Amino acid sequence: MAKITFDGIEVEVPDGTTILNAARKIGGSVVPPAMCYYTPLKGSGGKCRACLVRVAAGSAKDPRPMPKLVASCITTVQDGMVVENTTSQQVMDVRKGIVEMLLINHPLDCPVCDQAGECDLQNFAYEHGVSTTRYEEERRTFEKIDIGPYVQLHMTRCILCYRCVYTADQLTDGRVHGVLGRGDASEIGTYIENTISNDFSGNVIDVCPVGALTDKTFRFKQRVWFTKPVNAHRDCGHEKCTGHVTLWYKGKDVLRVTARKDEYGEVKEWICNECRFEKKETSDWTIEGPAHIDRSSVISANHYELPVINPQVIADLPESTVRELERNPPLKLGGPSGNSF
Amino acid sequence: MGRKLLTEHVNVEGIETFAVYRKHGGYRAVEKALKMTPEEVVEEVKKSGLRGRGGAGFPTGLKWSFLAKPEGVPRYLVCNADESEPGTFKDRYLMSKLPHLLIEGMIAGSYALGARTSYIYIRGELLYVLRILEKAIAEAYAAGFLGENIQGSGYSLDLHVHPGGGAYICGEETALLESLEGKRGNPRNKPPFPAVQGLYARPTVVNNVESIAAVVPILNMGGDEYAKIGVGKSTGTKLFSACGHLNKPGIYELELGVPVEEFIYSDEYCGGIWKGRELKAVVAGGSSVPILPKELILKTAAGENRLMTYESLSDGGFVTGTMLGSGGFIAMDETTCIVKNTWNFSRFYHHESCGQCSPCREGTGWLEKVLHRLEHGHGSMHDIDLVVSVAKQIEGNTICPLGEAAAWPVAAAVRHFRDEFEWHVTHPKEATQPGAVYRGNLVMA
Ligand SMILES: Cc1cc2nc3c(=O)[nH]c(=O)nc-3n(C[C@H](O)[C@H](O)[C@H](O)COP(=O)(O)O)c2cc1C
Ligand code: SF4
Ligand code: SF4
Ligand code: SF4
Ligand code: FES
Numbered sequence: 136m137a138k139i140t141f142d143g144i145e146v147e148v149p150d151g152t153t154i155l156n157a158a159r160k161i162g163g164s165v166v167p168p169a170m171c172y173y174t175p176l177k178g179s180g181g182k183c184r185a186c187l188v189r190v191a192a193g194s195a196k197d198p199r200p201m202p203k204l205v206a207s208c209i210t211t212v213q214d215g216m217v218v219e220n221t222t223s224q225q226v227m228d229v230r231k232g233i234v235e236m237l238l239i240n241h242p243l244d245c246p247v248c249d250q251a252g253e254c255d256l257q258n259f260a261y262e263h264g265v266s267t268t269r270y271e272e273e274r275r276t277f278e279k280i281d282i283g284p285y286v287q288l289h290m291t292r293c294i295l296c297y298r299c300v301y302t303a304d305q306l307t308d309g310r311v312h313g314v315l316g317r318g319d320a321s322e323i324g325t326y327i328e329n330t331i332s333n334d335f336s337g338n339v340i341d342v343c344p345v346g347a348l349t350d351k352t353f354r355f356k357q358r359v360w361f362t363k364p365v366n367a368h369r370d371c372g373h374e375k376c377t378g379h380v381t382l383w384y385k386g387k388d389v390l391r392v393t394a395r396k397d398e399y400g401e402v403k404e405w406i407c408n409e410c411r412f413e414k415k416e417t418s419d420w421t422i423e424g425p426a427h428i429d430r431s432s433v434i435s436a437n438h439y440e441l442p443v444i445n446p447q448v449i450a451d452l453p454e455s456t457v458r459e460l461e462r463n464p465p466l467k468l469g470g471p472s473g474n475s476f
Numbered sequence: 477m478g479r480k481l482l483t484e485h486v487n488v489e490g491i492e493t494f495a496v497y498r499k500h501g502g503y504r505a506v507e508k509a510l511k512m513t514p515e516e517v518v519e520e521v522k523k524s525g526l527r528g529r530g531g532a533g534f535p536t537g538l539k540w541s542f543l544a545k546p547e548g549v550p551r552y553l554v555c556n557a558d559e560s561e562p563g564t565f566k567d568r569y570l571m572s573k574l575p576h577l578l579i580e581g582m583i584a585g586s587y588a589l590g591a592r593t594s595y596i597y598i599r600g601e602l603l604y605v606l607r608i609l610e611k612a613i614a615e616a617y618a619a620g621f622l623g624e625n626i627q628g629s630g631y632s633l634d635l636h637v638h639p640g641g642g643a644y645i646c647g648e649e650t651a652l653l654e655s656l657e658g659k660r661g662n663p664r665n666k667p668p669f670p671a672v673q674g675l676y677a678r679p680t681v682v683n684n685v686e687s688i689a690a691v692v693p694i695l696n697m698g699g700d701e702y703a704k705i706g707v708g709k710s711t712g713t714k715l716f717s718a719c720g721h722l723n724k725p726g727i728y729e730l731e732l733g734v735p736v737e738e739f740i741y742s743d744e745y746c747g748g749i750w751k752g753r754e755l756k757a758v759v760a761g762g763s764s765v766p767i768l769p770k771e772l773i774l775k776t777a778a779g780e781n782r783l784m785t786y787e788s789l790s791d792g793g794f795v796t797g798t799m800l801g802s803g804g805f806i807a808m809d810e811t812t813c814i815v816k817n818t819w820n821f822s823r824f825y826h827h828e829s830c831g832q833c834s835p836c837r838e839g840t841g842w843l844e845k846v847l848h849r850l851e852h853g854h855g856s857m858h859d860i861d862l863v864v865s866v867a868k869q870i871e872g873n874t875i876c877p878l879g880e881a882a883a884w885p886v887a888a889a890v891r892h893f894r895d896e897f898e899w900h901v902t903h904p905k906e907a908t909q910p911g912a913v914y915r916g917n918l919v920m921a
Binding site: 184209 | 643645660665826827828829830831832833834835837838839840841842845846862869872873874875
């Protein structure tokens with residue numbers, strides 16, 4: 136086990152845990168945003184740089200600070216490590232810069248984007264961005280591409296997190312890579328089409344943090360915050376599919392089916408294309424009840440919920456830290472939108 | 477005239493063949509190494525003080541001693557011959573003229589590290605050099621210096637040449653390893669470092685061509701002797717590829733410590749600035765290092781002569797200094813437009829960013845576009861601060877050092893030549909005349 140101090144809060148995690156997952160154990164607003172890391176996908180992370188944090192002390196043995204900010208999603212904890220996230224002005228400034236970089240070539244067509252309301256980039260920009268842009272140049276655009284009958288790729292909105300690449304690679308056989316070109320001319324390779332017809336291709340929609348990969352059977356049907364998520368399951372014959380899904384209702388109609396996501400937007404159980412695209416009647420499913428809603432979701436509340444510290448961890452915390460937390464909740468976020476959190 | 481340890485025999489007729497190379501003392505270093513223990517070879521390299529010639533200047537002996545050596549797991553030595561940095565063309569020269577020098581270094585190095593298979597990853601565009609190397613490798617196999625049981629020593633080594641993936645980024649050591657494994661050349665996140673998990677997730681050392689070649693004279697003369705050449709922690713000789721507005725551009729092997737002024741102006745080296753013009757600025761170590769104006773490249777801020785050493789070139793940090801880098805020495809005369817040159821460099825980095833991490837992928841393009849605007853007379857004063865700010869947003873926040881390589885030249889150009897950028901804003905008509913260049917208050921067309 137390793138004990139670390141994250142934004143002034145002590146937490147103990149097994150050796151080999153990443154800083155990000157240690158922070159997630161604390162929960163609430165101290166958790167760094169993650170735009171590319173995705174726990175179930177091997178090799179993911181380290182790319183978007185949204186999760187950069189400052190390591191003020193490397194370990195108990197070697198308490199020197201690390202010279203550069205590190206990607207918390209791929210950096211493992213050391214016993215005695217001291218990490219600063221929301222408590223470091225440098226981290227907050229750099230993060231603002233990352234938002235800016237991710238947005239300069241982004242179309243920001245949220246009003247017509249199916250992802251709006253459950254978009255990681257929207258949330259990230261809302262929490263850390265500034266409201267003006269310094270970018271005057273023409274933005275990069277791509278043609279929309281249909282990849283298979285169910286999925287549309289809108290490359291213009293892609294942030295090159297590589298999650299879909301890992302998903303296609305790890306859930307399906309015989310596929311190695313999906314990025315063509317380099318730099319800001321990189322695109323998700325259309326030869327993804329070859330594999331997108333397989334039974335699990337729909338999962339790329341769920342992992343995509345933005346509206347670059349969308350469900351064609353749901354396109355323009357409804358804003359997600361007007362739909363109601365309900366957990367359900369069915370006896371799916373597919374060997375790799377558990378049949379555990381979330382149904383998104385508008386009135387009595389099932390508008391779309393997705394895999395279930397946790398509070399960090401991560402899918403824990405992949406679902407097959409039949410469950411996702413072909414089963415849109417209530418009678419296809421056994422209903423379990425309303426789905427838990429994401430911490431920063433606008434879906435039901437129409438505003439950002441106040442983040443909370445995970446009470447489970449509070450119980451394990453030293454008395455002094457709990458007192459400190461009560462006096463000084465770690466909700467300080469830099470930037471003009473900080474207060475609206 | 478300084479000593480030449482690498483290129484002494486470079487002009488000998490037929491030196492690219494095994495027979496002639498051998499006649500001029502070739503493969504003595506391998507014979508010597510095979511009589512030593514691998515640890516002793518590493519020790520000699522440590523004692524030599526040799527610093528990596530690929531750009532970062534990390535001590536080679538130390539790097540070798542960090543290599544993980546788990547029982548029963550293969551290890552690799554990989555030679556980085558991807559040389560693609562604008563201004564740098566020394567490795568190509570060395571390999572095409574003296575292929576056996578690199579091969580000899582590879583054998584000695586592989587023996588020291590306990591590698592049984594080694595690779596030379598060569599820039600794909602240098603196909604003719606790859607052919608030269610392949611021919612030389614075949615000769616070395618035939619002469620019993622590669623393959624099974626080299627010279628009866630019991631040590632066996634296979635050496636392969638692999639053509640690169642056609643991208644500058646494949647010269648970054650972990651991108652190189654990805655590419656060598658047959659994947660897209662994306663740099664890896666570190667840690668793990670190659671010394672622990674490199675090629676095929678095995679312990680690996682990646683070294684520049686020149687670093688590996690330098691092992692040959694080090695073994696021949698002994699590490700201590702080698703360390704006596706040079707100044708301070710800059711030991712031995714180093715190849716510089718001099719280019720730009722010089723009377724005698726070309727490859728020069730220098731004992732580290734030659735004054736920059738002597739290197740530029742003496743007839744023994746570059747012979748001064750061409751066409752009788754004035755020197756304006758120098759990029760001393762390949763396009764990634766900060767540009768310095770004439771006054772600061774010839775003398776440090778403290779007024780001391782600047783020397784061709786790692787320490788002297790970086791004296792003053794990035795405020796008034798630069799870096800030795802890969803030894804790509806680009807001299808610019810008074811007719812050079814710094815704004816245009818900066819834009820040109822940033823175009824290169826924009827084109828070469830692999831696109832994995834957001835600050836570099838987006839930032840390099842942004843820099844290029846704003847610099848393009850400034851160069852073409854459409855910029856504003858605010859744009860000058862903007863490029864500095866974008867460069868700062870990239871620096872230190874990326875996966876690999878290409879981000880810094882793109883950011884540093886821009887920041888340095890504005891730092892030292894801000895008035896020239898401002899002139900492009902205030903005098904767009906004049907600045908966009910063909911060949912126009914800012915010289916204080918004078919405009920030359
Ligand atoms: C973008 C980029 C390109 C590079 N290209 C080269 C190259 O072409 N040749 C080279 O030797 N090192 C190159 N390097 C440096 C290598 O990553 C590595 O540091 C070097 O090969 C180590 O060898 P050395 O210790 O012998 O210098 C490059 C680094 C970066 C970040
Ligand atoms: S991907 Fe997100 S930020 Fe981009 S347009 Fe869609 S909702 Fe808006
Ligand atoms: S399409 Fe979506 S999941 Fe794939 S790389 Fe782009 S943003 Fe990531
Ligand atoms: S810094 Fe640039 S070249 Fe290096 S990994 Fe990131 S995007 Fe690729
Ligand atoms: S989530 Fe860590 S770098 Fe993207």
